Amino acid sequence: MERLNAKEQEALGQVLEAKQLKEYLRMYSTLTQNCFKDCVQDFTTNKLSKKEGECIIKCAEKFLKHSERVGQRFAEFNAKQMSS
Template sequence: MDSLTNSEQQILADRIQKRQMKQFMGIFGNLVDSCFTSCVDDFQSKALSGRETGCLSRCVSKWMATNERMGERFAELNAAEMERQQRGGR
C-alpha cells in the first residue's frame, strides 16, 4: 500500500468500502429472507404475532452465532495453513 499515491489509496479504500457494503447487504438480505420465510406465515394482521416475534429472535440469534463460529473456524484453518506454509510444508 505504501507504493500507492494518496489518490490511488483513496480509490482503493473507496472500492474496498463499496465491496464490503455490497457483501454486508447480501448477507443481511439472506438473513432476512431465511428468517422471514421460516417464521412468518400468517398475514391476517400487519403486526407480528408473539410466536413470530419469538421465532424471528431465535432465528437471528442462531444465524448470527452460526456465522460467527464459521468465521472463527475459517480463521483457525487459515492460521494453521499459514503456519504449515511457513514451516515449508505444502
C-alpha cells in the first residue's frame, strides 16, 4: 500500500470500506434470517412472545460469539501464514 499514491490509497480505502459494510450487512441478514426462522413460531400477533424473545436473544448472542471466534481463528491463521 505504501507504493500507492495518495489518490490510489484513498480509492483503495473506499473499496475496503464498501466491502466491510457489505460483509457486515450480509452477516446481519444471515443472523436475522436464521434467528427468525428458528425462534418465531406464532404469527397471530405482532409482538414476540416471551419465549420467542428469549430465543432471539440467545440465538443472536450465539451467532455473534461464533462469528467473533471464527474471526479470531482466521486472524491467527493469517498471522501464522505471514510469519512463515
